[in-house]
Amino acid sequence: DTAVSQTPKYLVTQMGNDKSIKCEQNLGHDTMYWYKQDSKKFLKIMFSYNNKELIINETVPNRFSPKSPDKAHLNLHINSLELGDSAVYFCASSLRSGGVYNEQFFGPGTRLTVL
């Protein structure tokens, strides 16, 4: 059983295009995240989404927008793609309950290449 899944695994596209990456978790978690991992393996939080509350990392361009149709899904939409958007994007989820911080489970990643 897949805990956190992402589609597609690879995405190659041209500059200026709009694309979406989908994420689904079947863990019953209430919080989901998007991370960007650059070519140097640096892992940086982009968004966290909990009970319809979106927390945005201020360094993320507004071309990036997360969309959550329900608690099990958090998709990432990217407008006007740029070369610098090339990276691996990871979705993750966790359960935030009673103020206790719990393990984040990561998806397998989506490698985005912008040409």
Place this chain on the structure above:
Amino acid sequence: GENVEQHPSTLSVQEGDSAVIKCTYSDSASNYFPWYKQELGKGPQLIIDIRSNVGEKKDQRIAVTLNKTAKHFSLHITETQPEDSAVYFCAAKHGGSQGNLIFGKGTKLSVKP
């Protein structure tokens, strides 16, 4: 905000030797410190974590120590095996119960048979 420094960036050891990775953090309010292992082509996976009310935690060949006063924590892997080869990330939780994880820049561990 929180800043997490991780050293070394690369580490090569002989099979059977021990490996130590060190991290420092800047925000004294951080209270949760996980370690993730990322194998090639996969997402990070939690291998061990420690909370600020504990100084040391061990799970088979891996252990983590935390020094809150000095604001540093370390991962220790004993009796390393080739399958331990991966990139390891430390992280610190910042910003209370709703805070996010701030990751170190990773350590590429290579275990030579």
